Amino acid sequence: MSVFERYLSLWVGLCIVAGIVLGQWLPGLFQAVGRIEFAQVNLPVGLLIWVMIIPMLVKVDFGALHQVKTHWKGISVTLFVNWAVKPFSMALLGWLFIRGVFSPYLPAGQLDSYVAGLILLAAAPCTAMVFVWSRLTNGEPLFTLSQVALNDTIMIFAFAPIVGLLLGISSITVPWATLMTSVGLYIVIPVVLAQLWRKRLLKGGQAAFDAAMTRIGPWSIGALLLTLVLLFAFQGEAILRQPLVIAMLAVPILIQVLFNASLAYWLNRRLGEQHNVACPSALIGASNFFELAVAAAISLFGFQSGAALATVVGVLIEVPVMLLVVSVVNRSKGWYERAPV
Numbered sequence: 118m119s120v121f122e123r124y125l126s127l128w129v130g131l132c133i134v135a136g137i138v139l140g141q142w143l144p145g146l147f148q149a150v151g152r153i154e155f156a157q158v159n160l161p162v163g164l165l166i167w168v169m170i171i172p173m174l175v176k177v178d179f180g181a182l183h184q185v186k187t188h189w190k191g192i193s194v195t196l197f198v199n200w201a202v203k204p205f206s207m208a209l210l211g212w213l214f215i216r217g218v219f220s221p222y223l224p225a226g227q228l229d230s231y232v233a234g235l236i237l238l239a240a241a242p243c244t245a246m247v248f249v250w251s252r253l254t255n256g257e258p259l260f261t262l263s264q265v266a267l268n269d270t271i272m273i274f275a276f277a278p279i280v281g282l283l284l285g286i287s288s289i290t291v292p293w294a295t296l297m298t299s300v301g302l303y304i305v306i307p308v309v310l311a312q313l314w315r316k317r318l319l320k321g322g323q324a325a326f327d328a329a330m331t332r333i334g335p336w337s338i339g340a341l342l343l344t345l346v347l348l349f350a351f352q353g354e355a356i357l358r359q360p361l362v363i364a365m366l367a368v369p370i371l372i373q374v375l376f377n378a379s380l381a382y383w384l385n386r387r388l389g390e391q392h393n394v395a396c397p398s399a400l401i402g403a404s405n406f407f408e409l410a411v412a413a414a415i416s417l418f419g420f421q422s423g424a425a426l427a428t429v430v431g432v433l434i435e436v437p438v439m440l441l442v443v444s445v446v447n448r449s450k451g452w453y454e455r456a457p458v
Contacts, residue, residue, distance in 0.1 A: 126436045132342050133433075136349025137356060147350040151420055159415060162347065166303055166412040167310075168340035172333045173244050173408070174311030175318070177266055184263040191394040194384045195264055198402035199242045200275060203377050207239030208232070208283045210369035219365040224355070227423035229289045234427025235369060236283045237413050240276055242268040243404035246439070247397065250404065253443045256397035264401055272406075273304055280413075292417055299416040303409055341408060341432070348411075348429055351420040366430040371438060378403035378442045382453075392453050396446045404439055407431045 140147055153160045185192050211232040220228060244265055251261040277300045281293065318326045349356070356362060381402035385395035407428060414424040446453075 126433055128338075128342055129345060129429075129433045132345040133349050136346040137353035139346065140350030140353040143350075147347065150347065151351065159420070162344060162412070162415055162420075163302065165340045165344045165347075166408065167307060169337050169344065169408045170303060170307045170412070171311045171314070172330075172337045174269070174307055175315045175333070176248065176330065177244065177269055177311070178262055178315075179266045179270070179312065181259065181263040181266045182270070184259050185267055187263070188257065188260045188390065188394045190388045190390045191260055191385055191398045192264060192267065194381050194388065194390070195242075195398045195401050196267070196271075197384070198377050198381045199268060200271065200279070202380065203242075203373065203402065204236060204240045204279050204283055206376060207235050207369065207373045208287060210373055211235040212287070214365070214369045219368075222359075223362060223365060224359065224423070227355075229287065230418055230423030231366060231427050232287055233284055233289050233418060234410070234414050234422070234424035235366075236280060236287070237417075237424065238370065238405050238407060238410040238428050238431040239373060240280050240283070241272055241406035241409045242401055244269060244406050246404060246435070247401050250400040250439055250443055251397040253440075254396035254400070254446055255393055256400075257391070257393045260394050261397045261401070264397065268401070269308065272409075273300070273308065276300055276304060276409075295417050296413075299413045302416070303412045337408070341411075344411060345429060345432070348415075348420060348425055352426050352429075355421070355426075362426070363430055363433070366427050367434050370431050370434060374403045374434075374438050374442070378446075382446060386453055392450055395453065396443075399446055400439065400442060403442055404435065405431055407435060 150161055151159065215223065215231045215235070216228055223231065247261060247265055250256075251258070277296050281296060284290075315326075318329050321329075378399045382395055382399040385398050390398070410428040410431060411425065414422065414428045418424040
């Protein structure tokens with residue numbers, strides 16, 4: 118894990134400050150950027166999202182899908198947590214905290230939008246950072262690769278229905294046309310372009326591919342940070358009025374991450390899966406594809422929405438929380454490998 122990745126939360130924090138300051142100093146500039154749209158898609162942000170997502174997807178080898186049968190127990194646990202537990206548990210936590218416990222302290226007009234952002238955050242499993250987490254736990258590389266490839270395949274078909282279902286249950290209007298456009302723009306097209314690029318890079322051999330990934334890897338983080346500056350330039354005034362909003366949004370995200378990581382880790386142990394599979398399984402089950410969530414939130418609800426802010430809070434706490442999970446699964450290896458009672 119590079120120093121830059123390890124301190125991602127610090128860079129996110131600096132971008133929050135920079136965005137708020139610039140938004141107050143140059144409001145006209147950011148309003149002009151916000152108006153550069155086509156078919157409800159902000160073009161500067163759309164470009165940044167592609168630069169953010171595509172280099173990550175280049176790493177994914179869909180040819181690894183045939184390996185899913187090798188560790189079918191771990192695969193089954195991760196799929197169960199990612200698609201049957203995580204989005205629904207996050208929706209429940211959103212209703213409990215945002216519409217319940219914290220509602221007197223949050224802007225009444227943004228409550229539904231905050232819940233929507235939390236749902237978007239939980240509806241897409243992590244893609245790129247999982248490889249980092251897996252490496253830090255000595256996870257089985259082939260399991261991690263095959264699981265990511267399988268999740269990305271499922272995401273193409275399942276992301277929109279799950280988001281639509283949970284938004285509908287939450288009594289939030291579902292803009293289906295915009296939702297499907299987001300799936301096409303931020304999942305389908307990037308997957309196709311990334312795989313074409315991957316194929317071309319691999320023609321030069323694995324060493325050339327690895328060198329290219331080293332060069333283009335920072336593009337994703339750079340584009341993410343620029344997107345955050347834009348977001349907080351629009352969100353700055355609301356945050357200055359209620360600075361505790363970020364802390365309150367972080368509570369359900371933190372609980373959701375720890376709950377799903379623990380559930381996946383425990384289920385793998387009960388099923389007798391190896392520790393080097395259980396670790397990446399727990400990490401994939403807990404982390405989120407926050408880049409996609411940010412993109413979808415902006416497309417569906419706009420720059421100034423609570424949904425966009427909620428997804429950005431997910432970015433803010435992702436690295437420190439996942440490093441905590443990494444530490445726990447590494448330290449608990451002895452317990453894990455003892456026979457379950």
